Amino acid sequence: MSHQETAMHRTRIKICGITREEDLRAAVALGADALGFVFYPKSPRNVTPEQAALLCAALPPYVSAVALFVNPTLGEVRAVAQRMPLSLIQFHGDETMDACAAIAAAVARPYVRAFRVRPDTTAGELLEYERANRAASPWFSGVLLDTYVDAYGGAGKVFDWSLIPKELAPRVVLSGGLNVQNATDAVVRVRPFAVDISSGVEAQKGIKDARKLAEFIGAVRAADATISSETSHERITDPR
Numbered sequence: 062m063s064h065q066e067t068a069m070h071r072t073r074i075k076i077c078g079i080t081r082e083e084d085l086r087a088a089v090a091l092g093a094d095a096l097g098f099v100f101y102p103k104s105p106r107n108v109t110p111e112q113a114a115l116l117c118a119a120l121p122p123y124v125s126a127v128a129l130f131v132n133p134t135l136g137e138v139r140a141v142a143q144r145m146p147l148s149l150i151q152f153h154g155d156e157t158m159d160a161c162a163a164i165a166a167a168v169a170r171p172y173v174r175a176f177r178v179r180p181d182t183t184a185g186e187l188l189e190y191e192r193a194n195r196a197a198s199p200w201f202s203g204v205l206l207d208t209y210v211d212a213y214g215g216a217g218k219v220f221d222w223s224l225i226p227k228e229l230a231p232r233v234v235l236s237g238g239l240n241v242q243n244a245t246d247a248v249v250r251v252r253p254f255a256v257d258i259s260s261g262v263e264a265q266k267g268i269k270d271a272r273k274l275a276e277f278i279g280a281v282r283a284a285d286a287t288i289s290s291e292t293s294h295e296r297i298t299d300p301r
C-alpha cells in the first residue's frame with residue numbers, strides 16, 4: 062500500500078467549560094476541534110451569553126463553538142444563539158426528545174444529546190436512543206455518552222465503556238471522567254467519533270491547565286496513531 066492510501070484516524074476533540082480567553086487560545090493552538098461553553102448557572106463553568114460572545118471573538122474559522130444547556134427554555138437557547146457564533150447545541154439535562162427537536166428547529170442549529178450511562182444501561186437501550194433521536198429531527202447530530210451522577214455533568218466520573226455497542230461507537234461522543242491518564246486507552250478501546258472533556262484538563266474548576274490540555278490532546282493523537290497503524294496493517298494483510 063502506498064503512503065497516500067493510508068487513512069489517518071482522527072478522533073475529534075471538544076474541550077468543554079471554557080471561561081477564559083487564554084484557555085480558548087491554548088485549546089485552539091493545540092488543535093481542538095470544538096470548544097464548549099456552559100450555560101448552566103449551577104455549574105462552576107457557567108458563562109453568560111455576553112461572556113461567551115466575547116470569548117468567541119478569539120475563535121478562528123473551522124473551530125466549532127458548542128453551547129451546553131441543562132433543561133433550558135427556548136428563550137434561553139435563543140438568547141445564546143443570537144449573541145454568539147453557535148455551531149452546535151449540547152443538551153445535557155432531562156430534556157425530552159421532542160423538546161430538543163423543537164428548540165433546535167426554532168434556532169436552526171444542530172444538536173447532540175447527552176445520555177447519562179448507568180451501570181445497568183444496555184446496548185439495546187443506547188442503540189434505540191440514537192435511532193429514535195435521529196428519526197425525531199434532522200437537526201440531531203449525535204449522542205454524547207456521559208456517566209450518570211446525581212449532578213448533571215462535568216463530574217469527572219468514568220462509566221463502563223464495554224456497555225457501548227461496537228456499531229454505535231464510531232458515531233458517539235465519549236465523555237465522562239476522561240483525563241490524561243485514560244485518554245489513550247479510552248480512544249483505542251472505544252474508537253468514538255469524538256471525545257469531550259472538562260474537569261480532566263482543569264487546574265481548578267472553570268480554569269484549564271495548559272499542560273493537561275497538551276497532554277490530553279497528545280494522548281488522543283497517540284491513540285489515533287495506534288488505530289491508524291492497526292488499520293493499515295489490516296489492509297496490508299487482508300487487501301480486500
Ligand SMILES: O=C(O)c1ccccc1N[C@@H]1O[C@H](COP(=O)(O)O)[C@@H](O)[C@H]1O
Nearest residue numbers: 077104213214215216217236238259260
Ligand atoms: O461542565 C460542566 O460544568 C457541566 C455541567 C452540567 C452538565 C454537563 C457539564 N459538562 C459536561 O459533562 C461531561 C463530562 O465532563 P467531565 O470531563 O467528566 O468533567 C462533558 O460532556 C462536559 O461537556
